[in-house]
Amino acid sequence: MSLRLGDTAPDFEQDSSIGPIRFHDWLGQSWGVLFSHPADFTPVCTTELGLTAKLADEFAKRNVKTIALSVDSAESHQGWIKDINETQAANVGFPILADGNRKVAELYDMIHPNASTTVTVRSLFVIDPAKKVRLIITYPASTGRNFDEVLRVIDSLQLTDNHQVATPGNWKPGDDVVIVPSLKDEEVIRQKFPKGYTTLRPYLRMTPQPDRK
Template sequence: MSLRLGDTAPDFEQESSVGPIRFHEWLGKSWGVLFSHPADFTPVCTTELGLTAKLASEFERRNVKTIALSVDSAESHKEWIKDINETQAANVGFPILADGNRKVAELYDMIHPNASATLTVRSLFVIDPEKKVRLIITYPASTGRNFDEVLRVIDSLQLTDHHQVATPGNWKQGDDVVIVPSLKDEAVIQQKFPKGYKALRPYLRMTPQPDKK
């Protein structure tokens, strides 16, 4: 059964490049990004893991832990990490799950038989501190992920969790946001959005990002 947005992310215990991991316990009160790779020593995955390592401070600033998955062994992962660090000028400090028995891949529906009967597709899940799935992106094996987009969506999720707004297409930090249509009380709107707003239509009200000075 496939996961859907709002579902509780399945817990599991699995070996990794840093030893056994019990997922929910490891995640704690952080946000999480869990992303899968078809196999070790593959070119696109090598660039992705190097990029994730280089973005470590960006993830940390957002209270996000990253964890990768491949169907190869923990020992293979450790050798692969050496290659990643050398070829990508990176320092991989996050775990890579060793999912040889496909346990996690099955829990998270990462095997798509029409794409490959054995290899995981390039799936990515953003999970919030309550262990709820907030974002699912699935790429084909040939296409590397856009981690700028992953960070952008995390920014949007964290912003909209705390303010009654939504983020428009191509939104990025500092851009105007949309006041949610369900908020109709003008006195409440003025209190929540003291910078004011522009009503392009009654349902489309733009306001400066509320957590920016």
């Protein structure tokens, strides 16, 4: 059965480029980004892993650990990491799972017969510290992932977990946000959102992002 938003991310133990990893223990109290690749030494994925490495500080600021997956061996991963670092001017410091037996791929429904019966599609999962799946994106082989969008969604998830708001279309950190419709008591709203709010419709109330000065 496919994973859905809100499901518990399956735990597993698997070899990786840094040695065996038990996923939930490795994740600890961090958020996680788990993203899969069809194979080592593939061009689009080489650029993606290089970009992920360059964004290490951005992920760290958000308490996010990144972990990639390919069906090739940990030894093959080491050669690929060397290529990534050299061609992308990067320093890959995150692990790449060696999923040769497809154990993790099967747990996370990463093998889609319409694309391939043997290798993983390019899926990405955002997992919160409670080990719940919060975002699932699957990309076609020809299109590189937008990691600015991944960071944007993580920012939205972390903001909306802590405040009774939602983020509108094309929201970026610092933009106004939406007060959730379930919050109806005006006195409570004024207390929660001292910067004020604008009522465009009873169900559409905009307020400055509450955790920004």
